[in-house]
Amino acid sequence: LETVLALLLLLLLVWFLNRELEVRYRLHYHGNVEADQHRIKIQNMRDQATWLLGNIIPMHVAEQLKVTQSYSKNHDDVAVIFASIVNFSEFYEESYEGGKECYRVLNELIGDFDELLRRPAFSHVEKIKTIGATYMAAAGLNAQQRREQAGPRAHLRALFDFALEMMRVVDDFNKNMLGFKFKLRIGFNHGPLTAGVIGTTKLLYDVWGDTVNIASRMDSTGVECRVQVSEGSHAVLSRMGYDFEYRGTVNVKGKGQMRTFLFPSSTGGGSV
Structure with missing residues (x-):
């Protein structure tokens, strides 16, 4: 037991x-x-x-922010564009759903511009910001990319081609618009500038300098459905095979009279 x-x-x-x-x-x-x-x-x-x-903010800037918590840098030979939908105010109607539908259409068009940035040909291009119906972008801000690019000024060609593609995007977008056609006007300039990140919790990446101001003036004094460039940018881009039309002198705020050039030329020329 x-x-x-x-x-x-x-x-x-x-x-x-x-x-x-x-x-x-x-x-x-x-x-x-x-x-x-x-x-x-x-x-x-x-x-x-x-x-x-x-x-x-661009990824190369984000990587530095992880280390230094701040970012500002001077750059040489950076290309900048301002692209404005000049007749958006005519399209906008606040009486229709408080303007929401108009901004939905604008957002769709801006989204089409953003999609261009996914193309390998535009890997040098950085969207800086949108200001109302104006789209701002730059190329040449990533030092490593510039060291690896095909030529010392390949980023200038990339941004100019990006501007031309924006024109094509607007043309395609207008095919689906009923009774209204958006018109795009672009200003292009290149030169030295400063890039930096402002803020600590709500970050803003931006660029400053005369180069930026002149690019903005090239837009505001420009011509619908064409790209206006400064004399210095014309000298570089024309050597790349782009055929411009000399516009004459334009009064630019803070700079006085400036010689400017338009693309495409009125004779229908283009890049070769």
Whole structure:
């Protein structure tokens, strides 16, 4: 009887130990699953934050911000464009859904401009910002890209071609517009400027300098459906095979009279 009792107690002990082991294993497994899920969640949040940051500021700037927490840099020979939908105010009607539908259409067109940036040919181009119905972009701000590009001024060609593609995008967009056609006017200039990030919680990447101001004036004093460039930019771009028309002198605020050139020329010329 004692032997049977001892055997029963031993079996009970073995069962209890096995049960304890199983419980611990399940808790350990559950803990690992929770830990893995937490790691995946954290990684997804990091990926989303990186994606959002990359849509606010260029990735090469974001990488430096992770190290220095601030960014400002002087650049030489950077190309800048301002592209304005000059007749958007005529299209906008506040009486129609408070203007929401008009801005939906504008957002769709801006989105088409943004899609151009995905093309490898425009990898040098950075969207800086939109100001109302004006789209601002630049090329030549990434030092590493410039070291690896085909030629020292390949980024100027890239931005100018980007501007021409913007014209084509507007033409295509207008095919789906009923009773209204958007008109795009673009100003182009290149030269030295300063780029930097302003703010600590709400970041803003921007560029400053005479080069930027003149590019803006090339737009504001420009001609619908054409690209107006400064004399200096004309000298560079014409050597790349673009055929411009000399417009004459234009009074530019803060600069006085400036010689400017238009593309395409009125004779229908283009790049070769």
